[in-house]
Amino acid sequence: QQQVKQSPQSLIVQKGGISIINCAYENTAFDYFPWYQQFPGKGPALLIAIRPDVSEKKEGRFTISFNKSAKQFSLHIMDSQPGDSATYFCAASIPSPIYNQGGKLIFGQGTELSVKP
């Protein structure tokens, strides 16, 4: 119930193409869904986040699509660039005041994206 399942595990995309990473969850108490980007040797950094009251959020070339009924959300990277090559993690969390459950981010297993020039 606390899991977030992410696919694919790895993805190779040509420069200029669209990268799509999918995540699914079971726990309906999750109400915050961020995506983190991690470059080799670095810690993850927040890329974009969405709440379940909206179906889509766009920031530059990055878009989150959210399907509440299907309990799925996805990251789309438009016009993918070699500099986007990194590992991407989806995550979900329960409100932090619920101390015995909340406050922590539950991460997916990660997707290693490689954008070929």
Place this chain on the structure above:
Amino acid sequence: EAGVTQSPTHLIKTRGQQATLRCSPISGHTSVYWYQQALGLGLQFLLWYDEGEERNRGNFPPRFSGRQFPNYSSELNVNALELEDSALYLCASSLVRGTAVHRELFFGEGSRLTVL
């Protein structure tokens, strides 16, 4: 402004030994989180400290423990090390903004623990 800092960067131990990892959060952040990043397993939640108290704990055995100091820095202790404890241990900090209940986590670069 300095980010989250972790030490040591690398640590090599043998089975049965103890490891201590340290984390300094971003100035003003009161919450510290510890995650384990093992190959192919993503980031597994270990511990959450807020205002000096342990608030939540992941599915890890009791030999994983930690604490948060009055200056909000934190340390993670792993006792009786096992080979499968080899991983990157990431610390993150966060700041409560007003009534926000979801917080952006700011991660350090991690401490790589190798157990031989």
